[in-house]
Amino acid sequence: MAHQKVDIELRVLHVRAETPQHLSVVFERPRGFDYEAGDWIDLAFADELRGGRTYSLSSSPTEPDLMITFKEGQSEVKRALAGAAPGDRMRITAYGNDYEFQLAEHRDSVLIAGGVGVAPFRSMMKEMVDARRSGSLELVYLNGTDDFLFKDELDAWQAELPDARIDYIVTKGLKRKDRERMLREVISVTAHLYYVAGSEGMIESTEALLDTMGVDHDDIRIDSFGGY
Structure with a gap:
């Protein structure tokens, strides 16, 4: 469910580097702010800035703070986030979830991430560990x-979840056919639900591949990262 036209103040705690190309902004969690793993937030700044404002939360609802992660x-907008200092204020103007992008308990799930598209899956896996949720989970993580x-x-x-598996795939130098072959080798075709998060092009090609593998389109959930 998406919550529109809200006005929730955020206070920056710190910004940290995750990789040479990716940063996370950690916010103090507003009192009474509840959300679900897989949710996104829309951010507003004191000044009117150009650029994408929607970010999936990489933090888990079981954690004390909020976190977004971006390339x-x-x-x-990205320059403002990268340069944020402790104490800076921003606002959430909308938040929630689209296309049922949430894990279903007692269901076998395949998560397919492209690059920073792993952000909502971090939230989901952390919640599974903390809440001791059951269900088989397979994360296929593609990165350049x-x-x-x-x-x-x-x-x-993964070590704490008895029915979890992670496959890391470095895509640099891979031709499309090689990438598809590797995905076919690791993706289970017997799962209940499939979650795909990444750039629009990555999502389109992955959906097409899942279709050729016999996955029902109604069993696919997507989270498209614009401005990749």
Whole structure:
């Protein structure tokens, strides 16, 4: 469910580098702010800035603070986020979820991430660990280099979840046919639900591949990261 036209103040706690290209902004969690793993927020700034304002939360509802993670860029919004200082104020103007992009308990799930598209999946896996939720989970994580976001955390959580598996795929230098072959080798075709998060092009090609593998389109959930 999406909550529109809200006005919730955020206070920056700190900005940290995750990889040479990715940053996370950690906010103090507003009192009484509840959300679900997989949710996004729309941000507003004191000044009118150009650029994408919608970010999936990479923090889990079980954690005390809020966090967004993004790839550095030249838009005014991304520069403002990268340069944020402790104590800076921003606002949430909308938040929630689209297309049922939330894990279903007791269901086998395949999560397919492209680059920073792993952000909502970090939230989901962390919640599964903290809430001791059941269900088989397979994360297929595609990235241009071997600088995989949150890799240490993801590996630790995989060890805590008895029915979890992570496949890391470095896509640099891979031709499309090779990439598709590798995905066919690791993606289960017997899962209940499939979640795909990444750039629009990555989502389009992955949906097409899942279709050829016999996955029902109604079982696919997407989270498109614009301004990749």
